Amino acid sequence: MKKHHISAIVISLITILAGIIASFEFHKLHVSESLYPSERLSSEGMLSDYFSGIKDTNGDTKVYFFDSGKPGATVFLAGGTHPNEPAGYLASVIILENLIPEKGRVIVIPRLNNSAFTCTDPMEAFPQSFHIDTDKGPRKFRFGSRATNPLDQWPDPLVYSHKPSGQQYSGLESRNLNRAYPGSPKGTFTEKVAYAIMQMIEKEEVDISYDLHEAAPEIPIINAIVYHEKSEDIAMYSILELEMEGLQFTPELSPKNFHGLSHREWGDYTKTYPFLMETSSPVQGRLRGKTNEELILNGVSENYKIAKETGALRIAYRDEGEQLEHRVGRHLSGFMAIINSYNEIHIDNTVKISGLPAYQELVENGIGKYLNN
Amino acid sequence: MNFELIILLLMLASFAISVFVLKMPAGVSLILAAVVGGLVDGHGIPVRQLVEGGFGFMEAIMIIATAMIFMKIMESSGVLALISLGIIKTFHKKPSLLIIVIVLFVMFPGMLTGLSSTCVLTTGVLVAPVLLAIGIPRLAAGSLIAMAAVFGEVAPPISIPVMIIGGGVDMPYIGFTIPLLLVSLPAALFTAIYFRIRFVKKINLDLVLEKLNLIENDQRGFKLYIPLIFVIGYMISEIVFHEYFLHLGVPLIFTIGSVLGIIISPKTKIIKVSRKALRMALPVIVILVGVGMFLQILTLTGVRGYLAISALQLPDAVKYMAAAVMPFMGSAYASASVIGVPLVYVFIGKSAVVVTASLVMMAALGDLMPPPSLLCAYAAQTVGVKNHFKILKQSIIPIIFSMFVAIIVLIFAEDISRFFF
Missing domain, CATH: 1.20.5 (Single alpha-helices involved in coiled-coils or other helix-helix interfaces)
Structure with a gap:
């Protein structure tokens, strides 16, 4: 030989x-890891109940209903559009596991792009999961990808043309759920999931919708509430309320020509008031140091501290780090502030909820205290 | 010394030892360097991370494999030879135009595949006799083909080094057409004119045709061109008329093109041609797998962030010197991934798209450089020269001009961006 x-x-x-x-x-x-909804859960459904084209696929995902039994507004909260943005996912889990509806209803989908929870992104070296300490021991949560698993949708085109606007993005974005709205029943896997979500928002007559995200500290839209023009009053009131709590949020108007995103298309195609919230997450940043679970949880990055000091970039990073409690806490406070502002403007169709920890409580007690297992 | 720097130095040292001492291929050496990085940072052999990184360029790998088979089928069908013949018959009265068209023709497969070696091994092979027949010496003909291959790799629509850098900095592959043309076309035109002035006088068509001995009348006629027209037409149509064309993906388009080629030229020995094509593509495919693993480990260990943050702190003058080092990595893809990614951060404040285009021009010149000197080696085989370093020597003036263009574009990246976008 x-x-x-x-x-x-x-x-x-x-x-x-x-x-x-x-x-x-x-x-x-x-x-998938188990989730433990609060005792006030009214019913569970599947996203495929709204569009059978995604039934028995990785795109189908659980839809949780919390109905107070008293007439009022309907709120929809989505976590996990991008499963590599853990604060958005965990905030929706905390709401799912603690919510008490008192007036109106709340619909929660924690794993909005379920397929993207089944993979990670090559060359990003992300951990596949992270752990939160609870009284009963550590609880594991999935860390996924920004995009649909290529096993569910492949190959990517060289250029992705958004339907129906025709706006062009790089081919990779064809698997990004937050570029796929309003979706299409005959489109790609991701477009079908987007279509199902649009159907759900419409059929359930959702009044307020949230899409929870995170972004790298060097991205310009950070620590922000992105709103559709019709949601402007609610967004401004809630930012004022948050400021009084000591939390700074930047208002970002959804650009009219930036298509496929939830804050644009949910508002254009349905009656809902859409909001997208962003926090600063060093684990997503290109300047980050070691990529590991500790960075997801503690958000401490010497590199971002240095980058901020050089002044070469606009960096949204706190010197003490961007801890997960802080990021999840911001989402929860933003969620509550928007509901309060909506109620002030729509006094004849309000929604009332309780059971959720305030920002300071979450930071002091840790996330684990608010997880059921 | 910073621990990330130690990891990086050990990874680079193991890469160098593997290439120069153990004589391993560049791709395998990148994989070994990635394993060393994982071990030094205390991850053991991080199998999942390595495998995941290895899939980072899966799409590009499939494009290269299917495109190489397609180009080889086109070569064996005779269509590329017919195009060569057409070029010389059409342009023999205008030698400058003839050389420019030849350069563009050689660039063509690289523009479609993003792979410089495809240019030398397909269209380069076909034009080599033409270049020799019109009086260009062997070394110069080899240099012209190798340089055109570099420009083909850079020019749009597909530029793999741009995708490598884009993958490292989260930048979509959009808006690169003009910047890539801006760095590749002037350099390509200069190279064509440079060799035209130095070596090409009047062309005697009869003498050239006699030397070439090409078959002028192929019975299959227009049919021969159908696969080529299909591939180019469908790729463009899929983007421009996306509402009417089913999305097939580039690998499938090339595969259908290959099937059409076999149907039109049934004598093509598909197994033999495919094996030959894949054998040529394999070293580059292994490099892409290795680059993916290397980048994954750089990210895992924090070295990528260290490079980016160090680059951010460099003084301006040093930044341009760091960019000028790019060709000396000996491989466009390695240069794009190892130096290109942090350099995009170095030039933050300028248009990232234009900066990347200029960096890619410099990185692509790396395919000419030792130790592998891959393009020079292929070009030497094509024109029948034993010492491929003589081809590199012959290419010095076009290389310097290409670097000059790239650095000018880099310096004025922001102004160029404002002018065009």
């Missing part, structure tokens, strides 16, 4: 072995 044949056999065996080991790791991503 020639030398290069031996090399080929050895390399092939190593490749097969690595593939087998990695396949077990990747397979784990397809097992």
Whole structure:
């Protein structure tokens, strides 16, 4: 046997072995962690109830209903549009596991792009999960990808043309749920999921909608509430209320020509008032140091501190770090402030909820205290 | 010394030892360097991370593999030879135009695949006899083909080094057409004119045709061009008329083009041609897998962030010197991933798209450089020269001009961006 044949056999065996080991790791991503809704949960459904085209696919996801039994407004809260933005997902989980509806209804979808929870992004080196300490021990949560799993939608086009606007994005964005609205029943996997969400918002006559996100500290739209023009009054009132709590939020008007995003298309195609909230997450940043679970949880990054000091970039980073409690707390406070502002403007169709921790409580007690398991 | 810097130095050292001492291919050496990085940072051999990184350029790998098979089928069908013949018959009265068209023709496969070696091994092989027949010496003909291959890799619509840098900095592959043309076309035109002035006098068509001995009348006629027209037409239509064209993806478009080529030229030995094509593509495919793993480990260990933050703190003059180092990595893809990504951060404040285009021009010149000197080696084989370093020497003036264009574009990136966008 020639030398290069031996090399080929050895390399092939190593490749097969690595593939087998990695396949077990990747397979784990397809097992969803359990969520424990509060006792006041009224009913559960599936997103495919609104569009059967996603039934029995990775795009289908649980929809949780909290009905107070008293007439009032309907609120929809989405976490997990981008499963690599953990504060958005965890905020929706805390709401799911603690909510008490007192007037109107709340609909929660914690894993909005369920498919994107089943993969991570190559070359980003993200952990596949992170753990939150609770009284009963650590609880595991999935850390996923920004985009739909390529196993569910592939290949990407060179250029993604958004339907129906025709706006063009890079091919990768074709798997980004937050570029796919209003979606299409005959479109791609991601467009079908987007279509199902639009159907749900319309059929449930949702009054207020939230899409919870995070972004890298160097991204210009950070620590912000992005609002549709019809939601402007509510957004401004809530930002004032948040300021009185000591929380700074930047108001960002949804650009009319930036299509496919929830804050634009939910507002354009349905009667709902849409809001998208962003916090600052160093684990998503390009300047971050070691990529690990600690960075997700503590958000401490010496690199961002230095970058801020150089003044070369506009950096939204606190010197003490961007802890997960702080980021989730901001989302929860933003959620409550928007409901309060809506109620002040729509006095004949209000919604009232309780049971959620305030920002300061969450920061002091930790997230684990508000998780049921 | 910073721990991230130690990791980086150990990774680079293991890469160098693997290439120069163990004589391993560049792709395998990148994988070994990634393993070393994981070990040094205390992750053991992070199998999941390595495998995940290896899939980072899966799409590009599939494009390269299918495009190489397609180009080889086109070559064996004779259509590329017919195009060569058409070029010389059309432009022989205007030698300057002839050389420019030849350069663009050689660039063409690289523009579609983002792979410089495709240019040398397909259209380069076809025009080599034409160049020799019109009086260009072997070394110069090899240099012209190698340089055109570099420009083909940079020019739009598909530029893999841009995608590599874009993947590292979260930048979509949009808006690159004009900046990439801006860095590649002037350099390509200069190279064509440079060799025209130095070597090409009047062209005697009969003498050239006699030397070339090409078959002028192919019975299959227009049919031969159908696969080529389909591939180019569908790729463009899928983007421009997206509402009417089913999205197939570039690999499938090339595959259908290959099937059409086989139907039109049934004598094509598909297994033999495919094996030959994949054998040529394999070193680049392994490099892409290695680059993916290397980048994944740089990110995992914090080295990527360290590079980016260090780059942010560099004084202005040093920033341009750091950019000028790009060609000396010996590989466009390695240069784009290792130096290109942090350099985009260095030039924050200027248009990232234009900056990336200029960096990619410099990175692409790396395919000419030792140690691998891949393009020079392929070009030397094509024109029948034994010492491929002589081709590199012949290319010095076009390389300097290309660097000059790239640096000018880099310096004025923001002004250029404002002018065009």
